[in-house]
Amino acid sequence: MIGTRGVPARYGGFETAVEEIGRRLADAGHEVTVYCRGERHPDRMYLGMRLVHLPAVKKKVAETLSHTALSVTHSAARRITRRGPDAALVFNAANAPLLPVLRAMRIPVATHVDGLEWKRTKWSGSGRRYYLAVERLAVRWSDALIADAVGIRDYYQEKFGAESVFIPYGAPILEGADAGKLAEAGYAPGGFHLVVARFEPENHVHLAVEGYRRSAARKPLVVVGSAPYADEYTTRVRELAGDDPRITFLGGVWDQDLLDSLYAGALTYVHGHSVGGTNPSLLRAMGAGASVLAYDVNFNREVLGEDAGRFFGDPAALAQELEAAEADPGHAADRGEEARKRAAERYVWDDIARDYERLCEDLAERRLTRRTVRPKR
Incomplete structure (x- = not known):
């Protein structure tokens, strides 16, 4: 699992998803590796997941991509030694320029495209153009796209003719306030x-x-x-x-x-x-x-x-x-x-984790490829 701040989840939706999905995949007997940046957990394992901590450039325009670059390089190196992953889940379409590194090592990859980042006002000019460009790259280089909302799935279908796997997030159920x-x-x-x-x-x-x-x-x-x-x-x-x-x-x-x-x-x-x-x-x-x-x-x-x-x-x-x-x-x-x-x-995490398990199995068995993302017309 690549492209987030990692676990334990302390920041946002991606990190919560990685923790909730990863722990359940580990409980099901899968080997799960999570690439992390920022605050370091004292142990190499967390809730059954193996943690790999790597640095990042502490600037808005470079933090995510710099950390993902190190992460995909590390994952590709593991592949060379035959200890690499059967599948990779890359979070955030902003990381799409690095997908060819995984593809070069024959690691099947699904990209969670997130929301419509180019609409965020913090990105203007070159930043907005970048996010519009990486959407297209995610479609071109992913074996599967993950959309967490029907609206996102429809956007990629209408704009790129690309199919997505719809898997939302889960909701913790609380019975009352403390x-x-x-x-x-x-x-x-x-x-x-x-x-x-x-x-x-x-x-x-x-x-x-x-x-x-x-x-x-x-x-x-x-x-x-x-x-x-x-x-x-x-x-x-x-x-x-x-x-x-x-x-x-x-x-x-x-x-x-x-x-x-x-x-x-x-x-x-x-x-x-x-x-x-x-x-x-x-x-x-x-x-x-x-x-x-x-x-x-x-x-x-x-x-x-x-x-x-x-x-x-x-x-x-x-x-x-x-x-x-x-x-x-x-x-x-x-x-x-x-x-x-x-x-x-x-919005049940157990159901969502099973959907991710099936997705990873389909990736590993090559039942999902770039042709299933963007079929030939």
């Missing part, structure tokens, strides 16, 4: 609204803050998250909050028990993500039974359906939803239970 954890942080169940997001414009943290400020909500807004390389946007968000005493910025919360309790204890969870596929933060909120107010895009409607959430497109609409939740918290709680039920039925 009242003690919340109390330590100064909150009570049902006593606050929540935002959890990296501070990037396409995640609409600014819209969440502006919509909340426009509302007559009495319960506080708790904002969890930050972002490397996003000082300008972070400043903008804090300026929008101004001196409103109802808004609290917690920064990154790395205590998973506290974060889970915040999801489960929130009156509403405001989800502004717009350019990804199936978003792990949204699934975690659903699994915690949070009443979701989501930015109105096809990806979020796909995950929530029609009954497990409410949608907004501007600050005024969000303000109305926040006020409605406070006016009728029982209805908001019922919507949260509907979200938890949907998550438990549709």
Whole structure:
């Protein structure tokens, strides 16, 4: 498993997917290697997965690709000694320029293409052109494409005529908030609204803050998250909050028990993500039974359906939803239970791991090749 920060999962959706899928593949008897960067786990094994720590250039435009370059080189070298992998899972289409290294060593590869990265405002000019180009390279050089949302699968089919394997993320199911954890942080169940997001414009943290400020909500807004390389946007968000005493910025919360309790204890969870596929933060909120107010895009409607959430497109609409939740918290709680039920039925890690197992077996047996990604017309 190549192209993420690795495990233990402390950062984002890719890392959580690697941990949840990898541990289950290891439990099923497969040898799983995860390439990692950043904070080093003290052991070479974690939950049955073998960890390989390699460095990366600490710059936005080079961090992922530099680490993946070392990872694919290491994996290819293992192949030379006949200890290499039967299949490789590469996360993020940005790593597509390095796929020929794996192909040269006859390592079949599936690329998880993620969301529509070129739409993210942090990439402009050459960065945007790069992400548009690597989508095409992922189609050209992958034996399989993995799409975590139907919307992503449809995008690759319509733009490139490319087939994808649809495998979403899973949702952890929580039965309730840890009242003690919340109390330590100064909150009570049902006593606050929540935002959890990296501070990037396409995640609409600014819209969440502006919509909340426009509302007559009495319960506080708790904002969890930050972002490397996003000082300008972070400043903008804090300026929008101004001196409103109802808004609290917690920064990154790395205590998973506290974060889970915040999801489960929130009156509403405001989800502004717009350019990804199936978003792990949204699934975690659903699994915690949070009443979701989501930015109105096809990806979020796909995950929530029609009954497990409410949608907004501007600050005024969000303000109305926040006020409605406070006016009728029982209805908001019922919507949260509907979200938890949907998550438990549709987004199950055991099922997802079995889908990845079948995918890897198909790769190893050469039942998937570049011809199955982009059939000849």
